[in-house]
Amino acid sequence: MGRAGARWQAAVVTADRGAAAPALAPATRRRDLGLLLAGTAVSTVGGSLALLAVMVHLEPSGPGWIAAAWAGELLPVVLLAPVVGRVVDRVRNRELLLGAITLQALALTICGLLGVRAGGEVVIIGSLVLLGVGTAVANPVIAALLPRVSGEEHATRAYGWFSMISQAGFLAGFAVAGVLVDATSERTALLIAGGASLAMAAAVAFIRTQRVPEPDADRSGGSMWLGFARIRADGFLLVGVTGLGVATLIAVLVNIADVFYVLDEIGASATAYGLVTALWPAAGVVGGWYAGRLVGDRLLARWLAWTTVAVGVALLVASSVVSIVAVGVGWLIGGAANTAQRVCLNALVRSRTDDAARGRVFSAVSGVLQAGNLVGLVTGATFVALIGARASMAWAGAATVVVGLLMLAARAGGPSPAEVREA
Secondary structure, eight states: OOOTTOOOOOOOOOSSOSSOOOOOOHHHHHHHHHHHHHHHHHHHHHHHHHHHHHHHHHGGGOHHHHHHHHHHHHHHHHHTHHHHHHHHTTSOHHHHHHHHHHHHHHHHHHIIIIISSTTOHHHHHHHHHHHHHHHHHHHHHHHHHHHHHHOGGGHHHHHHHHHHHHHHHHHHHHHHHHHHHHHSOHHHHHHHHHHHHHHHHHHHHTOOOOOOOOTTSSSSTTOTTHHHHHHHHOHHHHHHHHHHHHHHHHHTTHHHHHHHIIIIISOOOHHHHHHHHTHHHHHHHHHHHHHTTOOSHHHHHHHHHHHHHHHHHHHHHHHHSSSHHHHHHHHHHHHHHHHHHHHHHHHHHHHTSOGGGHHHHHHHHHHHHHHHHHHHHHHHHHHHHHHOHHHHHHHHHHHHHHHHHHHHHHHTTOOOHHHHHHO
């Protein structure tokens, strides 16, 4: 998306410059990492419950409302990215994270109590917008705080563990979400999701690791556009973020298409939908574990491109035959690749960005990717309505494969601008 009036300055990206992490004992770091991962596991179980409950509730209303539900959470992440990034680099991160998660719990509770009823679609979308505000803050805070918790030398592995735990939480949630919705109600699932967010807030409250950014630790002058400038100036980040943003724009229609494909075209139940959807995060556990062991920016960039190709292949496989088995195989491929994508991109941002600017860079990355999500949802709903869920997934898969191959070709074309300046 264009940013009128903003003039981005080229910047050399260096690693690990800025405020030093507080000296904490290894036992304290392990304890804090355990608390953060445990809270994340519980929270993501709740997130999967909420996701399936909202999708099942809105499915009779058509793809437009489902697209609006996704967009409701994504829009704040896109619009608030510059402001949130500056806040994350200026405010104590632990307290900021605690407030964001509490806001998410409130949003899910409102959605469950007031939204899940006849004619409650507008309330659902409004509560998801509130949820998105919390997400806009929580995501860059966690990404910037994790290297402080784990230590810089173990940050990539910490991103891997975080992604593994997140996917394990979604796996557990999706495995029981369909059964829970069938046995009780969408409202019950959403209220449980709100309670899960409160559980993560409690875990964060006991974490001792803190990130207190120093206002003068970098040369950016506090610019809220610094994150976008850093992405543009660094070849690895420019190719990775741009390519992944375009791939996201294309492939995100699966979030709309799969519910119609599985429930309508295949004719599966809500329970079957929950179980097959659980295969995505199940494979993600393996993808996150392996990606967390990758070392070196060039290797991370290559993996980012190849996993984009793999996501496209996953969509092609899932749409190849009208069968729940084909969907399951596709989701195994896509889940492993998608989680590895997130680990590789987070590790690249950490490696190529100084601590003082990480909040803005992580927030800018999130804004770009969620902008792709937002545009993709609008166009995706149209595609699904016009040509059907299966055909939409097939076309999206082919296009995503092309984007991944172009990312590989771009990275092979020469060194990054930062490398040229540092030479």
